[in-house]
Amino acid sequence: MEKTKKVLIVTYYWPPAGGPGVQRWLKFAKYLPEFGFEPIIYTPDNPSYPLIDETLNQEVPKNLKIVKSNIWEPYQIAEKFSKSNKKFKGGQFDVGKNQSFISKLSIFIRGNFFIPDARKFWIKPSIRFLMQYLVENKIEMIVTTGPPHSLHLIGLGLKKELPHLKWIADFRDPWTEISYYKHLKLTSASDQKHRQLETSVFENADLTLATSYTDAENFRKNGANAFCVTNGFDKSESLRILESESGSKSQTLEFSDSQTLKPKFTLSYVGVLEQLRNPDNLWKSLTELCEKHPDFAKDFELKLVGRVDDKILNDIESSILKNNIRNLGYLAHNDSVDEMENSDLLLITNFPNESSKGIIPGKLFEYLATGKKIISFGPKDADVETILNKTKAGKHFDYSANGEIQDFIYSLYKDWKSGKSIRNSANINEFSRKELTKQLAELLTKLD
Missing domain, CATH: 3.40.50.2000 (Glycogen Phosphorylase B;)
Structure with missing residues (x-):
């Protein structure tokens, strides 16, 4: 031995x-x-x-x-003087005109004095x-x-x-x-x-x-x-989801061919969303869909689970989407997984520049484990796109996309409305x- x-x-x-x-x-x-x-x-x-x-x-x-x-850690002192330090510690940045003098100063000090x-x-x-x-x-x-x-x-x-x-x-x-x-x-x-x-x-x-x-x-x-x-993804967590749906234990990750129509067609974002990964064209596409299709506006829900930058949240709440938002804030991990499962489409975002195409957020794999469709934003030819294509779990868009975003979401919505399954059934056990x-x-x- x-x-x-x-x-x-x-x-x-x-x-x-x-x-x-x-x-x-x-x-x-x-x-x-x-x-x-x-x-x-x-x-x-x-x-x-x-x-x-x-x-x-x-x-x-x-x-x-x-x-x-x-x-x-100096954060314990810095947080007493500026809320931006809390955002910075969590990986969030104010960018461009949204940066205050204190924010700029704290970023300069962080980058040059704490190496x-x-x-x-x-x-x-x-x-x-x-x-x-x-x-x-x-x-x-x-x-x-x-x-x-x-x-x-x-x-x-x-x-x-x-x-x-x-x-x-x-x-x-x-x-x-x-x-x-x-x-x-x-x-x-x-x-x-x-x-x-x-x-x-x-x-x-x-x-x-x-x-x-x-x-x-x-x-x-x-x-x-x-x-x-x-x-x-942890298979034990995935089995917990499946058991709660079926009432019985399952040994493999298999997803149902049918679905029960929920009262809302729900697109969910789970996690931290900062300004550098803000999918502006998604919000524009959703706004246009709501304007063009009253049935979609009535049925659609944008669910936010986690920490969303105040600037992003304010912009969304100032649009026609304000009536479609359900902001749950940060939830415990198990509760977040449940909210993923209680969704129809899951959003993942990456930084838009080409140097970030290698970033694969860990959340992607938890998304895959739910069997729900995924919409992704990031640079072209990203590793996330490779995985989505391999598993046929969703679609990846770069930040310049617009009309095709609407087509993808509205197509899923019509399937949802008619009661068709929009789940992913690919083999994902390698992850x-x-x-x-x-x-x-x-x-x-x-x-x-």
Whole structure:
């Protein structure tokens, strides 16, 4: 019988943190023991999370070992002076004319004084603590997952002190290639510093993980030993949905050929929506559909679940769509999944520039698991588009589209109105969390 190998996972986001950042390694930690690895979590004891979801504590495996240490973060001070810092901490930006002086100043300070990010003050204390912990507990493999990318510098420091250590750098999002990077108001010296640190991570990590095919390719071009292991959906959650619908257990992800007509044709957005990912042409298309088709205006509902930027919300509420909006705000993860299921069409958005075509939001896979149709916005030839085409789960549009958006939505609406099924029936099991953990375990085994 092979001996179980310990792997230390350094993560900032951990329950009760809400949002998608926590899901990836929470699920890997759940399934890794089935493939011969014992995960140990290292995370801050007093983090400053933008979102809290206490229900996620219930998903932490009971026998999982969790090690914590204190972190100091400047956000705790900055939030006393400006609400924009709360948005910034959650990955949201005011852009263009919407930026106040305080917002511009805070972004400049964040980008140039806190490199790579405001969690940098956890780097040195963590290196000191973990050097002793790794040796005492005979741990020879670590994972750092970012953002925040400062956690990769913990891995870099440990690798330099303990060369035998196998280090996996997991990038849930790119570092310098992320869309908001250009909005950080960096000086040339700061930009160079970011890129130097990123290169050091790529060149020293034994394995670099990306969540998209394009990101993995770009990382390899920049010197990383990179592989793609996407995010996914947890089959147990999907079965919970199916059981609640049918009243009986199902062993495979199969969806009904018929549907019960709901009182509203519902398009839902679940998650954080900031100005940089605002699909203006979708709102215009929906407005025009409501103006041209009174029946659609009567039956349509736009459901918002999560944190939507105030500017976006105000613009929608100032239009004809104000009578169609149901804004539920942030909900616990299980409740969010239920709201996905109680929808007919699910919206996902990405940054519009070409450099973001490799971003695959983790939410996409939860959307896939519901079997509901998906409408996506982002750059042309995006990895999201590849997955939607492969699974036949929906349609992807770039931000210049208009008429075709209306055609797609109205066609689904007519099927809904007539009682036809608009569910997706493609095989999506390759994106289950257990199958993805198997892929991860195979990569980790090859490092031995």
